[in-house]
Amino acid sequence: MADTIMIANSLGDYLRARRALVAPAEAGLPTTGRRRVPGLRREEVAELVGLSTDYYVRLEQGRAEHPSDEVLDALSRALRLGSAERAHLHDLARPPRRAGAAAAVTGRGEALRPALRQVVEAVPNAPAVIMNDRNDVLAWNRLAAALIADFPNLAPRERNMARRIFLDPDARDIHLDWDEAARTTVGMLRMAAGRRPHDPELVRLIGELSLGSDTFRKLWAGHHVHEKTHGPKHFRHPAVGEVMLNYETFQVPGAAHHLLVIYTAQPGSAAEEALNFLASFACR
Structure with missing residues (x-):
């Protein structure tokens, strides 16, 4: 259960959670009209970052691998992330391979x-x-x-x-x-x-x-x-x-x-x- 909670499309989950927290006015977008979702729409994030809507949708769906540092930094600015949130976004976009994860944990040394x-x-x-x-x-x-x-x-x-x-x-x-x-x-x-x-x-x-x-x-x-x-x-x-x-x-x-x-x-x-x-x- 916990493994699923932690790693199942974590990048997409995080992007959705963060864009829901950004009011359109904070991003300089008009607030008129009825909005079906809290915060920013996917196409609005894509526009702010300079991505195609299709590519951003694939990011949220976990179908776009290895986004560049430039894309991640632009997402951080658009979603108004602080230093900890920005570091977390980069971590989620660069997950360790499972084969090397156990060795990395063991090698950390708790003693x-x-x-x-x-x-x-x-x-x-x-x-x-x-x-x-x-x-x-x-x-x-x-x-x-x-x-x-x-x-x-x-x-x-x-x-x-x-x-x-x-x-x-x-x-x-x-x-x-x-x-x-x-x-x-x-x-x-x-x-x-x-x-x-x-x-x-x-x-x-x-x-x-x-x-x-x-x-x-x-x-x-x-x-x-x-x-x-x-x-x-x-x-x-x-x-x-x-x-x-x-x-x-x-x-x-x-x-x-x-x-x-x-x-x-x-x-x-x-x-x-x-x-x-x-x-x-x-x-x-």
Whole structure:
């Protein structure tokens, strides 16, 4: 099921989803007359990009192979795609061959260098984790385990933030920004699926979440993509209450899809006091 969800004409599905989001006025087109579809018509996209309608229709139907970078960039402009959406479009247009996909996934290597674990554990006053683009948490410090989840005592498959967001019944109590967290989590998985549509662990994860969460299925159908960079994060902890933090994301050298995420509090804030309180117990 998940394999079908991820790779069945993904490029066409994405183009249809994105053109439905662009109002004609945004593209400089007249808005008069009755429109049977939301957003742009196929012929309008073709005109904006400088393609024949027939070729664009074949793109959406999965019958046009290897569109050029110039065509993809023109589509990105016409559909008003940001940097993450543009990268995703290029990924979908250049899917890896199934024969080489397993080797590519195996070769990525999920095991972290011991020094990287030491780096995360050495962060003293801020929760810090290393995660991959499947949302598996691969390393954490004591403060992250105290605030986010008890990672040391979880089974490896449960150290996955997508599972925790969508399948943990307490997730909405822990993540007070649950709606945004859910949307961005799905967006990260969409990006990963575009890069590696045959990744067996990712396929299993998407299938599990699709079967276990109506919300996940609806968000997945929206084709939103997200690249984790920085932003606010709002937790609730049973011992310290609400904790408002900001996170910054750093690419791990030598591991293309591994991210170091560090959560910080404003100096002098209640959140900083809460982290200091948690740290006093976590370091015992």
